[in-house]
Amino acid sequence: MSIVDLHEVKRHLHYADDSNDVSLKSFIVAANAIIKNYITDNFGSEYPSAIKQAALLLIEYWEQHRKDGGEVSVNGNYLPIPVLSLLNLYRKPTV
Known part of the structure; x- marks a missing residue:
């Protein structure tokens, strides 16, 4: 089950047409994984709203930076700080 669907992502990004659907679907698959x-x-x-919001923020981040050539700062992490702050509630560190 996907955390968010294409309709939710398009609503979050305020996209009304289908011109970005292919890349958004790829972002959804990657964000889920x-x-x-x-x-x-x-x-x-059924995922909690914090996890859904994290997925939407991550996809928005990728959409905003997809033409940067990979030159984006995430403060040493592979996830942006707002996404991490939402997901850390559901992560138990392992030793």
């Missing part, structure tokens, strides 16, 4: 790998809690088919 990264977030599910990062969090340690299992939710089945």
Whole structure:
């Protein structure tokens, strides 16, 4: 089950047409994989709103920086700070 769907992403980004659907679908797949790998809690088919918001913010971040050639700062992390702050609630560090 996807954390967010295309309709939610387009609404979040204020996109009305279909011109970005292919790249947005790729971002959705990637965000799902990264977030599910990062969090340690299992939710089945319904994710908390904080995780949905993290997915939307991550996709928005990628959409805004997709033409930067990979030259974006994420403060030493592979996820932007606002995304991490939402996801850390659902991550239990392992030793």
